[in-house]
Structure formats: structure tokens, C-alpha cells
Amino acid sequence: MKPIQVGLLGIGTVGSGVFNVLARNQEEIQRRAGRGIAITMVADLDVERAKNAVGEGVDVVSDARAVIANPNIDIVIELIGGYGIAKQLVMEAIAAGKHVVTANKALLAVHGSEIFAAASAKGVMVAFEAAVAGGIPIIKALREGLTANRIQWLAGIINGTTNFILSEMRDKGLDFDAALKDAQRLGYAEADPTFDIEGVDAAHKVTIMSAIAFGIPVQFDKAYIEGITKLAAQDIKYAEQLGYRIKLLGVSKRVDKGIELRVHPSLVPAKRLIANVEGAMNAVVVHGDAVGTTLYYGKGAGSEPTASAVIADLVDITRLHTADPHHRVPHLAFQPGTLQDAMGDLPVLPMDEVVTSYYLRLRVADQAGVLARVTGLLAQHGISVDAMLQREAEDVGGEGSTQTDLIILTHDAREGTVNAVLAELQALPTVLAPIVRIRKEELN
Amino acid sequence: MKPIQVGLLGIGTVGSGVFNVLARNQEEIQRRAGRGIAITMVADLDVERAKNAVGEGVDVVSDARAVIANPNIDIVIELIGGYGIAKQLVMEAIAAGKHVVTANKALLAVHGSEIFAAASAKGVMVAFEAAVAGGIPIIKALREGLTANRIQWLAGIINGTTNFILSEMRDKGLDFDAALKDAQRLGYAEADPTFDIEGVDAAHKVTIMSAIAFGIPVQFDKAYIEGITKLAAQDIKYAEQLGYRIKLLGVSKRVDKGIELRVHPSLVPAKRLIANVEGAMNAVVVHGDAVGTTLYYGKGAGSEPTASAVIADLVDITRLHTADPHHRVPHLAFQPGTLQDAMGDLPVLPMDEVVTSYYLRLRVADQAGVLARVTGLLAQHGISVDAMLQREAEDVGGEGSTQTDLIILTHDAREGTVNAVLAELQALPTVLAPIVRIRKEELN
Numbered sequence: 001m002k003p004i005q006v007g008l009l010g011i012g013t014v015g016s017g018v019f020n021v022l023a024r025n026q027e028e029i030q031r032r033a034g035r036g037i038a039i040t041m042v043a044d045l046d047v048e049r050a051k052n053a054v055g056e057g058v059d060v061v062s063d064a065r066a067v068i069a070n071p072n073i074d075i076v077i078e079l080i081g082g083y084g085i086a087k088q089l090v091m092e093a094i095a096a097g098k099h100v101v102t103a104n105k106a107l108l109a110v111h112g113s114e115i116f117a118a119a120s121a122k123g124v125m126v127a128f129e130a131a132v133a134g135g136i137p138i139i140k141a142l143r144e145g146l147t148a149n150r151i152q153w154l155a156g157i158i159n160g161t162t163n164f165i166l167s168e169m170r171d172k173g174l175d176f177d178a179a180l181k182d183a184q185r186l187g188y189a190e191a192d193p194t195f196d197i198e199g200v201d202a203a204h205k206v207t208i209m210s211a212i213a214f215g216i217p218v219q220f221d222k223a224y225i226e227g228i229t230k231l232a233a234q235d236i237k238y239a240e241q242l243g244y245r246i247k248l249l250g251v252s253k254r255v256d257k258g259i260e261l262r263v264h265p266s267l268v269p270a271k272r273l274i275a276n277v278e279g280a281m282n283a284v285v286v287h288g289d290a291v292g293t294t295l296y297y298g299k300g301a302g303s304e305p306t307a308s309a310v311i312a313d314l315v316d317i318t319r320l321h322t323a324d325p326h327h328r329v330p331h332l333a334f335q336p337g338t339l340q341d342a343m344g345d346l347p348v349l350p351m352d353e354v355v356t357s358y359y360l361r362l363r364v365a366d367q368a369g370v371l372a373r374v375t376g377l378l379a380q381h382g383i384s385v386d387a388m389l390q391r392e393a394e395d396v397g398g399e400g401s402t403q404t405d406l407i408i409l410t411h412d413a414r415e416g417t418v419n420a421v422l423a424e425l426q427a428l429p430t431v432l433a434p435i436v437r438i439r440k441e442e443l444n
Numbered sequence: 445m446k447p448i449q450v451g452l453l454g455i456g457t458v459g460s461g462v463f464n465v466l467a468r469n470q471e472e473i474q475r476r477a478g479r480g481i482a483i484t485m486v487a488d489l490d491v492e493r494a495k496n497a498v499g500e501g502v503d504v505v506s507d508a509r510a511v512i513a514n515p516n517i518d519i520v521i522e523l524i525g526g527y528g529i530a531k532q533l534v535m536e537a538i539a540a541g542k543h544v545v546t547a548n549k550a551l552l553a554v555h556g557s558e559i560f561a562a563a564s565a566k567g568v569m570v571a572f573e574a575a576v577a578g579g580i581p582i583i584k585a586l587r588e589g590l591t592a593n594r595i596q597w598l599a600g601i602i603n604g605t606t607n608f609i610l611s612e613m614r615d616k617g618l619d620f621d622a623a624l625k626d627a628q629r630l631g632y633a634e635a636d637p638t639f640d641i642e643g644v645d646a647a648h649k650v651t652i653m654s655a656i657a658f659g660i661p662v663q664f665d666k667a668y669i670e671g672i673t674k675l676a677a678q679d680i681k682y683a684e685q686l687g688y689r690i691k692l693l694g695v696s697k698r699v700d701k702g703i704e705l706r707v708h709p710s711l712v713p714a715k716r717l718i719a720n721v722e723g724a725m726n727a728v729v730v731h732g733d734a735v736g737t738t739l740y741y742g743k744g745a746g747s748e749p750t751a752s753a754v755i756a757d758l759v760d761i762t763r764l765h766t767a768d769p770h771h772r773v774p775h776l777a778f779q780p781g782t783l784q785d786a787m788g789d790l791p792v793l794p795m796d797e798v799v800t801s802y803y804l805r806l807r808v809a810d811q812a813g814v815l816a817r818v819t820g821l822l823a824q825h826g827i828s829v830d831a832m833l834q835r836e837a838e839d840v841g842g843e844g845s846t847q848t849d850l851i852i853l854t855h856d857a858r859e860g861t862v863n864a865v866l867a868e869l870q871a872l873p874t875v876l877a878p879i880v881r882i883r884k885e886e887l888n
Binding site: 017021022024025028029031032033034129135136137140141144145146147148149150215271273276277288289290291292293294295296297298299304305307308309310311312315316319320322323324326327328329330333334335338 | 461465466468469472473475476573579581584585588590591592593594659715717720721732734735736737738739740741742743748749751752753755756759760763764766767768770771772773774777779782
């Protein structure tokens with residue numbers, strides 16, 4: 001049988017990886033897939049660079065629509081990125097009856113519902129293992145490996161740039177700005193790192209995982225997003241003294257009222273495996289009612305790790321493209337038409353409704369009664385204290401100017417309640433600086 | 445559509461878990477699978493216990509063959525275990541055109557080739573996610589998630605009993621016998637723990653993973669197997685001082701000459717995630733040429749974690765049972781007929797041919813020249829030393845009786861060469877006790 005023919009839209013870092021790995025391991029991949037898989041056409045605006053990347057024998061064009069229009073092409077790989085032309089091309093490829101493989105998390109997190117509906121109507125597959133956590137087969141694990149489970153929560157380090165920065169901050173005692181510069185110098189952060197450091201990239205990914213885990217539509221607009229730009233080296237150090245590491249986590253939980261969907265820095269107990277995921281590595285923890293806690297770890301980005309995921313999708317499609325749609329795995333793990341109603345049954349909760357625990361750092365005047373006032377206010381709002389750390393007082397000069405850091409770990413509390421009490425605490429004359437608040441997840 | 449009907453052979457701990465999880469999560473599982481999945485018939489020699497486990501509405505029989513003979517049953521779950529009657533029943537179920545789900549690693553590691561050949565000939569699936577590492581979807585990861593890769597090696601903590609014992613030995617400074625008693629008292633080890641502590645269970649599992657990773661037949665008889673019964677608390681302590689933990693690993697590597705397939709205690713750098721897998725938990729590290737190093741972690745045994753894997757297989761079969769065989773994933777990841785020749789192309793290497801590094805502990809007389817003699821002999825055989833630790837000499841009483849422990853970490857060396865040099869070292873009059881040799885894996 002002749003190889004299944006694949007068209008590639010956009011041949012940058014990941015696209016070259018896909019081409020190279022497919023070429024290098026073609027014999028082994030064919031023995032697995034039962035059929036050869038060949039990239040026969042590539043579209044890229046930089047035709048010369050594309051030709052250099054793929055060599056002779058591959059049709060290189062500048063117009064992506066020429067790939068979609070080619071009747072010999074069975075599968076289109078979209079590696080352009082973004083919501084603009086990428087969305088148009090994916091929709092056109094589906095309309096043309098092509099199966100699609102994409103690494104575009106932004107596109108799926110925002111427009112996934114429309115794209116998957118079009119694909120289902122047309123009877124084609126849209127595969128996206130590469131969209132979350134690079135080479136780690138986490139989409140497959142969630143969608144197929146854990147089907148027995150009522151999944152209760154998942155939490156992931158799903159952005160390598162921020163994990164690299166946090167590792168640098170901890171290892172070298174750096175503040176955020178210095179660590180970011182290191183990351184940029186070493187190629188772990190882009191010149192404009194906004195999407196990474198503000199948590200947007202992680203939010204795209206956790207949105208996709210959340211949909212698959214809980215059987216809800218993708219709802220990026222409902223995600224709470226907080227990045228790492230305000231983290232201080234000091235808090236990483238205090239957390240360490242309390243037995244915790246600080247990681248940027250994408251978290252999604254099923255609770256009685258609905259689904260929590262959030263990205264923010266979190267304290268994680270240092271003894272958890274995920275707390276020990278360092279540098280640009282990724283890991284996702286998934287907790288199911290039957291299986292308990294499982295963890296998946298690997299490279300979350302890079303040319304060949306991402307290519308590994310793209311090609312796994314190609315193999316799946318090669319196996320199933322002539323099968324009936326009901327033989328295939330549903331795009332969002334649950335059969336279309338059985339997703340939970342996002343408004344009624346299983347809404348994504350506003351951040352005020354989230355229940356978690358907290359790390360608080362208060363810069364307070366070292367006076368009699370301050371501690372009692374702070375803990376009294378917490379108690380008054382029903383927030384109980386799990387652990388406390390008070391630093392030795394420092395004299396910062398001036399009259400009545402002895403100050404100290406008061407670090408409090410709370411038990412579980414509603415975010416809305418915590419916001420209210422933080423406003424009251426902040427208004428106390430003895431609280432001398434903006435209160436630092438970092439959420440804490442036990443993940444056990 | 446009416447539910448797909450499943451017959452269960454053997455309803456002990458895992459069988460009850462499968463029944464309970466299927467019942468509890470039936471709505472969610474059906475939304476994923478696109479069809480209900482119901483256990484409608486159970487065979488167990490203890491009919492009363494089985495009836496208690498499943499309640500009304502399920503046909504309970506003592507004769508497993510009655511399940512196989514039932515034309516309404518589409519899938520048979522074999523949870524009897526062992527090579528005897530379990531093998532007969534699996535072969536009969538296949539012959540009767542039933543799909544089979546099994547957690548029986550011993551059966552597959554030894555008779556897998558015969559079973560998969562029969563299943564392929566009959567056009568049925570034999571699924572076995574539960575056979576390796578319990579609830580961790582490692583078979584799916586290896587067989588589908590990493591299809592792009594030329595897999596280079598894998599290493600796993602795949603026996604919870606021995607990992608629990610090793611964790612106890614380390615945490616409490618216990619020797620093996622004491623830790624085993626603890627494990628038995630706490631239910632982590634069976635009354636007859638031989639299969640676990642001698643490494644046989646881990647060897648079954650690594651044999652299956654090796655076949656899937658490298659595209660070779662299952663060859664349990666070629667596996668090198670060494671258990672943990674000879675480990676001393678002392679070596680765990682010395683390893684710790686050198687920055688290592690000792691774990692029972694199942695290891696399989698692709699090298700130039702063939703495949704390494706082995707189970708034995710191993711030093712692993714303490715900073716690796718897998719070195720921090722404690723208690724009865726399991727983890728598998730897989731290294732592919734494209735994806736790099738990935739890790740999969742979770743509960744390796746127990747009623748519901750194992751049930752999670754069994755039910756994931758049921759869902760896969762429910763999806764694919766009416767599909768053409770080429771739409772299904774091959775049993776051993778590679779298409780039948782494309783497995784590597786076990787004798788020629790890719791043989792499992794004898795242990796003497798394995799290349800790894802070593803921890804050696806020598807009890808030596810504290811005399812001038814001993815160290816030079818030992819290191820000289822190693823050098824003479826081309827074995828280079830990576831690190832060394834010499835303890836303070838102890839006076840054990842008697843003339844010339846000062847002794848010391850000499851701990852050596854070697855660089856990579858051929859096992860056969862190491863055996864030869866160990867024989868020479870052991871024969872030295874200044875070497876006062878049997879030399880301890882533990883292999884070491886870097887796993888990076």
C-alpha cells in the first residue's frame with residue numbers, strides 16, 4: 001500500500017522536527033502504523049527555507065490552500081499557530097475532508113468547540129496531542145488511559161519557560177526580572193515572553209485538559225489567569241522553609257458546584273514528585289476516583305519532543321481514517337452531544353467560588369497585639385491557620401520602625417472570603433506593605 | 445444500543461474492583477465509550493462470595509466455560525492468574541471469538557506469542573493494560589503515545605512490594621528480613637513473597653514492555669532476574685552518601701548487538717524523579733530518540749487502580765470490536781509479521797554482554813597497598829573508577845585485624861569483565877568477605 005500522504009503547513013522548529021523524525025524512523029513507524037506515512041507537500045511563506053529543510057522530492061509551496069486543495073493529501077498538519085489564518089486553514093481543511101493534526105493550543109482553547117463540531121459533521125479527525133505538554137502523551141492518557149475514572153482533579157506544570165524561571169529563582173536566589181533575563185539569554189524565554197510569564201499559554205493548555213477530563217466544552221474565557229511576574233525570591237525562600245516549592249500550576253478540579261479552572265503560582269509540598277520537576281520540564285498530575293494519583297512527565301516543548309506527539313497523532317489517524325467515526329476516540333473524550341452543559345450542570349466557577357489554601361506574607365509593625373489582631377480577623381471570617389512563621393524583627397530606622405514578616409499558611413478557604421479578609425488586613429495601620437498572597441495545593 | 449456484555453472469570457480483589465467501578469461510573473464511562481458496558485456473567489469457584497460481590501441481576505456460575513460458551517458475551521475478562529487453567533480459558537475464549545482482557549502478566553510474558561497469534565488469526569483483541577504497573581496507562585503510552593520514537597531504553601519500578609520494602613529499609617535503616625516482616629504485617633507482601641522479592645513479577649512486566657518497545661517477541665526465559673533478598677541496610681546507606689538510592693528496576697535497553705532485559709537492584713541518582721518513588725508506588729521511565737526521557741507514575745496494584753486499567757481496555761474494545769483488524773492497535777505495538785527476529789536481528793543478550801556501571805563494596809584489611817592492588821586489578825581489566833568512598837578503619841579484635849569498607853563506583857563496563865575481575869579480587873587474601881556488587885543506572 002502506498003504511504004498515506006501528509007501536507008504540512010508551516011515548517012519552523014516543530015515542522016522540521018516532524019519531517020526529520022518521520023524520515024529517520026520511517027521504517028519503525030511503518031511497522032507500527034501498518035502503512036508508510038510521508039510528508040509530500042509543505043507550505044511555508046519562506047519557500048527557500050522550507051526547501052532547505054525538506055530537500056528534493058517534496059512539493060514546497062507558499063500557498064497553504066494549495067496543500068488543502070491537493071486531492072492526494074489525506075492529513076494536514078497545522079503548525080502556523082495563533083487564531084487568525086491558522087483557524088481559517090483548519091476550517092478549510094476540515095471542509096475539504098482532510099484530517100487535521102495541530103499543536104495549536106491557543107486555537108483549540110478558544111475555538112475548539114467550533115472546530116470539533118465541524119470535524120464531527122464532516123467525519124474527519126482533529127488530533128492535538130502536541131497542543132499540551134509537548135511530547136508527554138497526556139491527551140491520550142486522559143482521553144483513553146483513564147476512561148474508567150471519574151476524574152477529580154488535575155494539575156500541571158505545563159509551561160517550560162516559567163518553570164525554568166522559577167527553578168532559576170530558587171537555585172540562585174534571583175528575583176523574577178533577573179531570572180527572566182537569564183531565561184531569555186539561554187533561549188528558554190522569547191523576546192516578548194508575555195504569553196508564558198502571564199500564564200496565558202498554561203491557561204490554553206489546562207483549558208483543553210479540563211474539557212477532556214470532565215466532559216465540558218473548552219472555555220478559555222472562563223479561566224482565571226495569574227502569572228509569575230510578581231513573585232519575589234523571598235517568598236520562594238519562605239515557602240522552602242515551610243517545606244514547599246512554588247510552581248506555576250494549571251489546575252482544574254471538579255467540585256460540587258462545578259469546575260475550577262485556574263492558572264497561578266502555587267505552593268506544592270516539596271516531597272511531591274511534581275515539586276521536583278525542574279528547568280523546562282513539564283509534568284501533569286491527574287487524580288481519578290479509581291486509579292488514584294498518576295503523574296506524567298517529560299519535555300513540554302522543543303522540536304523533536306513536540307514532533308513525537310504530532311507523529312503519534314499521524315499514526316492514530318493512519319490507523320483509523322477509513323474506520324467508522326464511532327470507532328474513533330471522540331475529540332473531547334466524551335461523545336459529541338454528551339458534554340455537560342457549561343451553564344447549568346457543570347459551570348466553570350468564578351474565582352471567588354474556588355476553595356483552596358493560602359500562603360500569606362504580611363509586613364507588619366513589631367508591636368504588641370498585631371499577631372492577635374491578624375489571627376483574630378482570620379478567625380472571624382472562619383479561616384483557620386495551618387502553620388505560621390514569624391521572622392525576627394528588623395529595625396528599619398525611624399521612630400517605632402521595627403518591622404517583621406509574618407508568614408501564614410491557611411487551611412482551605414473560599415477565595416472570596418480570603419479577598420474580603422485581605423482587604424480588612426491591608427487596611428490595618430500595622431500592616432505596612434501590600435500583602436503577598438500565593439495559593440497552595442496539596443496534590444495528594 | 446444495548447450494553448456490550450462482559451463475562452468475568454475470577455472475582456477476587458481486582459474483579460470486585462472492576463465490577464464496582466463499572467457500576468459506580470457507568471454513566472460517565474458510557475458517555476466516553478459511546479455504549480454501555482455491563483458485566484452480565486461471572487464465574488468463580490466460590491459462587492457464594494461471587495454472588496455477594498455482584499448482587500442480583502448478574503448470572504453467577506462456578507464453571508468458567510459456561511461464560512465462554514454464552515453467545516451473548518462479547519468480552520471475557522480473565523482475572524484468575526497463573527499459567528494453568530487461565531491459559532486454557534484464554535485460548536478457549538479466543539477460539540470462541542471473544543475479545544479478552546487480562547491482568548495476567550505471567551501468562552503473557554511466557555505464552556504471549558502463542559496467545560497473540562491465536563487472537564490475530566481469529567480477529568479478536570487481547571488487551572492487557574492491567575498486566576503492567578496497575579493503573580498507570582503505560583502500555584498505551586508505549587504502544588500508541590510514543591509511536592514516533594525509536595525507543596532506546598526503559599526502566600521501571602514495577603513491583604510495589606519490593607519498593608515498599610526498599611523504602612522501609614532506607615527510612616528505618618532495616619535489613620531485608622525485618623523490612624519484609626513489616627511489609628507482610630501491613631499487607632504489602634504476601635505470606636509467600638517469592639515472586640515479588642526474587643524479581644520474577646517485575647521480570648514478567650519488563651518482558652512485556654520490552655516486546656512492545658522494541659518490536660520483539662515476549663521472551664521471559666531470556667530475562668536476567670535478581671531479587672532484593674541479599675540487600676543490606678549498609679549498602680543503602682553508603683549509596684545514599686554517594687548521592688544514590690537503591691531501587692529494584694526492570695530495565696530493557698536497545699544496544700548495538702541486541703536487547704538487554706534484566707531485573708536487579710540498581711543505584712539510581714537521588715535527584716531523578718524515579719529515585720523518589722516511595723512505598724508501594726510504581727513508575728516507568730521511557731527514553732525515545734525524539735521525545736527524550738518521559739516518566740509515568742501511579743499505583744501499580746490494588747483493586748481499583750488495576751480495575752481502572754481493565755476498564756480502559758473494555759472501553760477500547762467496545763470502540764473497536766466491530767472495526768476491521770487493521771483499525772486496531774497491534775497487540776505488541778508492531779504489526780504481526782514485522783517483529784524483529786529474536787535469534788538474529790535483535791536477540792536478547794546474555795547478562796555477560798550487558799554494559800552498565802557498578803557499585804562495589806569490599807571488606808578489606810587495612811594494610812598498605814590494598815587500595816593500589818584493588819584499583820590496579822580494575823585498571824588492568826579496563827574498568828575505570830568513577831568515585832570511591834573509604835570508611836574509617838575498625839579494629840575487630842585479633843592480630844592484624846583492622847578492617848575497612850572500600851566502596852567503588854565504576855564507569856560503564858561489560859558484566860562479563862566485571863565478573864572476571866570480581867573473581868580475582870575475591871581471591872585476594874586482603875579481601876575479607878564476599879564482595880557486594882550492585883548495578884547502577886544513570887537514567888538520564
